[in-house]
Amino acid sequence: MVAGPIKIKNIKTVTANTITATNILSFKEDHVMNIVPQFIPNTYQGLGVLERAKWRTITFTLDSDSDVFAASWAITAINTALGTSFIATFDVADGAGTVETWTYQFAKSFVQRKEAGRIEDGASRNTFVYTIHTYGTKVVT
């Protein structure tokens, strides 16, 4: 067993509700942990930390829109959980075509924001940004 980095080369796909998008410009996953130090008066050093709920906030920036998350948000109704799949894949920079897969808990994932949908004449990128709120465990393979 050798320790080291597995260097990711680029984002390959995102799949939600069995629809796969490949036009991804950028990906950001923020594993949010609500952990704050605890103090008592007249001490300078903290006593420990208070730990609360954890979740992940994932942002995909697409170059032009996609239906990948379309079944999971609506203006006139509540947003339903991603129903059948929520998977992001990445190409590994090993020259062997290895693909790394991050599988999130689809029934615990929701479209949180859809923003920056911009189409501009002559622009090289027309970006659409989706933010997904997901909780539960992530499986990496």
Place this chain on the structure above:
Amino acid sequence: MKYDKITNIKIGRTAADCQTITNVLSFTERVIAVEGDMVLPLAVINDWNPSGVHHSHKYYELEMQLDTDWVTDTTDPATRWAYTQHVDAADTLPAIDEDGANTAIEYFVVAIREHDGTAEVLTYADEDANVLWCVGEVSEFNNEDNTMHQPVTFKFICLQDVS
């Protein structure tokens, strides 16, 4: 003294049982003062000069940015260090628990190379219990051409002085 680069960051239970992480893009330490600044003037009504200062509660916030994540077995991407390397004295728990409280990291040492080759070591925890925790993890990847690094950034809280 002029810093050149991070040589490695060791994180784990002890010097003998830790990950020696070498793909470090950057390491940042900042002192967070809970009340704003570390020292605040303590004004007295109708005095022009403050009569003293208020000292705030303090802690370190540390950031370690890697060029993609570090795994304990390069043939298995599931073995990300924060979810597999044991960090507590009882040798059972990793730094991040997705469905429970994170465990305090008992060994956290940053090795720096100075411009003349001299080695410097910053020890934030050396088999110390309940002083240092992982409190955040952010992965940011980009598909634009000429993207050199795909960073994964870990944030830590440290409640004691560096030595």
